[in-house]
Amino acid sequence: MPEPAADRPYHHGSLRTALLDAAERRLRDDGPDRLSLRDLAREVGVSHGAPRRHFADRQALLDALAESGFGRLEGALRDALDGAGDRFEPRLRAGAAAYARFATDNTSLLEVMYAGKHRPGADRILAAAAEPFGLLHALVAQGRDEGVLAGDDLDRTSTVLLATLQGIAALVNGGVVDPGQRDDLVEAAVDQFLHGAGPR
Template sequence: MPDATDERPYHHGNLRAALLDAAERGLRDHGADRLSLRDLAREVGVSHAAPRRHFPHRQALLDALAEAGFMRLDTALCTAVAGAGDDFPAQVRAGMIAYTRFAIDNAALLELMYTSKHRPGATRIVAAAEAPFGRMRDLILRGQERGALQAGDPERIGIVLFATLQGIATLINGSLVAPELLDDIVDTAVEQFLRGARPPA
């Protein structure tokens, strides 16, 4: 008896986007290990061979998810910082809120993004990751130029900021801190970060 998926259509209006949307839902609900191109084809209603037009294998799908995740993170940071006006502390707060909300809303995706980035040969993912991290680096450089942050290697300051953001997201994702406390926690983190990183008097 033929595979039921053989009777499904090969073509789809926007198959690549539909597969990525379905894959992200599966990633969130079941984790990366349980994602398969055949199951995703069944979910979006196409033949089991159709996804290979866009993703020749499962790793290509995971890489595309990670790349798209970094692009979305960059857009979220850009929008947040641009909407904060010219006030540097407000820009820092907006960037921190945007990152932690993304990390909380997309925990499984963020984990995939970071693990995929360090996989050998993942040059497209590394390039995509440069945008959001470069945006945060630019924010630190802006603070240094304005005298709000101490001079020196912006990477060292950035590591402290990144560790703070990851820590907040981990606590909330681990149900150790209630999600509704996010804004207040970020306010405290911004105040402590700016106080600790300001130039010596």
């Protein structure tokens, strides 16, 4: 017979991590609208008040998920770029594939990430988001330095790259495009990006 809520322990060895892990599972299954600190407390086996030691409210939990998500995206991009060698084009293809894979494997988390960074006062999320976006910007700068991309406006070129990848992810996540087509679409998009953003 399960313990009554009042009898559940308040302390948990790694409660913040356990709550974030449980919240991400709930995101995948139910989406962000059904996240509840009370339900998560029940799932990880602590009293209903225990999560408030780490998250003042549901929005604080969502913000922490967004921050963590951008950190994971940075790690995925960095691993892909580091594993692709030194030259720009293989790194671009690896980074583009890694972004699209993360964005389609973590649909609800990505929604929370992008929604969170546009809220007033979301300084920590913005700082976390700056890391993966900075990797993409540095990648475009490498393309310019190698003469593969035109160098007139790196910010615009980076934005076009991100928008292209995010657009593919949105089509897959929205059921418009079969997930099995994702990798081929990313390859085609990179080909077109290289052609369109190359030196005139």
